[in-house]
Amino acid sequence: MTAIKESDNYKVCPECGSTNFVQDYVRGELVCSNCGLVITEQIVDNRAEWRAFDKSQSDKRSRVGMPMTYTIHDKGLSTLIDYRNKDAKGKDIKGKQRERLYRLRKWHRRLRITDATQRNLAFALSEIDRMASQLGLPKNVRERASLFYRKIVEMKLIRGRSMESVAAAALYAACRISNIPRTLPEIASVSKVNKKETARIYRFMIRQLDIRIKPTSPAEFVSRLSSKLNIPTDVEVLAIDIIKQAKKNGLTSGRGPTGIAAAALYIASILKNAQLTQKKIAEIAQVTEVTVRNRYKELVNKLNLIPQLN
DNA sequence: AAGACGAAAGTGGTTGA
DNA sequence: TCAACAACTTTCGTCTT
Numbered sequence: 001m002t003a004i005k006e007s008d009n010y011k012v013c014p015e016c017g018s019t020n021f022v023q024d025y026v027r028g029e030l031v032c033s034n035c036g037l038v039i040t041e042q043i044v045d046n047r048a049e050w051r052a053f054d055k056s057q058s059d060k061r062s063r064v065g066m067p068m069t070y071t072i073h074d075k076g077l078s079t080l081i082d083y084r085n086k087d088a089k090g091k092d093i094k095g096k097q098r099e100r101l102y103r104l105r106k107w108h109r110r111l112r113i114t115d116a117t118q119r120n121l122a123f124a125l126s127e128i129d130r131m132a133s134q135l136g137l138p139k140n141v142r143e144r145a146s147l148f149y150r151k152i153v154e155m156k157l158i159r160g161r162s163m164e165s166v167a168a169a170a171l172y173a174a175c176r177i178s179n180i181p182r183t184l185p186e187i188a189s190v191s192k193v194n195k196k197e198t199a200r201i202y203r204f205m206i207r208q209l210d211i212r213i214k215p216t217s218p219a220e221f222v223s224r225l226s227s228k229l230n231i232p233t234d235v236e237v238l239a240i241d242i243i244k245q246a247k248k249n250g251l252t253s254g255r256g257p258t259g260i261a262a263a264a265l266y267i268a269s270i271l272k273n274a275q276l277t278q279k280k281i282a283e284i285a286q287v288t289e290v291t292v293r294n295r296y297k298e299l300v301n302k303l304n305l306i307p308q309l310n
Numbered sequence: 311a312a313g314a315c316g317a318a319a320g321t322g323g324t325t326g327a
Numbered sequence: 328t329c330a331a332c333a334a335c336t337t338t339c340g341t342c343t344t
Binding site: 254255256259287288290291294 | 333334335336337
Binding site for chain 2: 196199277278279289290293297
């Protein structure tokens with residue numbers, strides 16, 4: 001957490017007029033340090049991921065320098081050792097020279113294979129980084145996702161699956177496990193693979209790596225939804241409270257967390273007299289009005305929330 | 311006119327035989 | 328592999344403010 005005086009886009013908090021903001025890189029949000037209003041989410045963590053204690057370390061760790069020359073890089077990769085045992089003049093190579101050539105070919109082949117996996121890994125990790133940046137996800141999530149990906153590579157389970165799909169699944173898993181909720185459609189929107197494929201690989205991945213991920217709590221979505229809808233803090237607090245009650249009564253299991261979060265916010269806004277339509281909430285929460293209504297009915301009935309309406 | 315409500319049919323995914 | 332199933336969506340007509 002780093003305190004900053006002002007950002008490029010926001011100079012004054014619309015809620016309380018404070019000019020002090022805090023960048024929460026863990027959740028990827030810009031928050032007013034006075035009243036706690038989430039100003040923006042999905043901020044990009046552009047700090048260096050390394051630390052340097054003196055100039056030489058800084059020089060060593062900084063990766064900013066001359067641009068990479070792709071031509072040279074490519075040339076190196078496309079070099080081959082000819083399979084014919086001839087020298088430059090077309091004469092046969094014999095004896096010790098010939099043995100040496102065999103050895104050279106062997107090692108060249110071997111090196112090329114590891115080189116390819118390294119290259120694929122680099123590509124996949126940059127893909128994870130790209131998606132994470134677009135979603136404004138913090139560093140620790142990216143590292144977790146990278147770790148998942150590496151493990152899958154080590155277990156040789158990439159074959160038959162695209163690197164993009166595994167990368168997307170790794171990122172989704174990392175989000176879930178870090179309690180930084182991003183929905184599958186959100187991940188899919190920045191990925192090259194669709195939601196279905198991502199979900200498939202995700203299930204496969206948590207099975208293979210034997211990781212347990214608890215279902216996302218609807219409360220995790222409330223703050224994101226309410227900041228997008230400019231909802232006052234007291235409504236948000238009430239909505240989270242409603243979700244707590246719902247959890248106690250077992251109304252959350254098996255239901256989509258976004259739907260419940262939307263319904264809780266809707267109820268809270270009625271109780272607090274905030275004007276919010278089902279349509280707007282549904283739109284932001286990426287569920288339909290019908291789902292908001294169904295969850296809303298369930299919650300109101302089972303929790304006795306609005307006695308005057310019954 | 312906009313929002314809320316609900317019925318009915320359809321969709322995609324999970325589960326258990 | 329297939330059918331049953333629950334959650335959710337789409338669509339559309341009606342009621343309320």
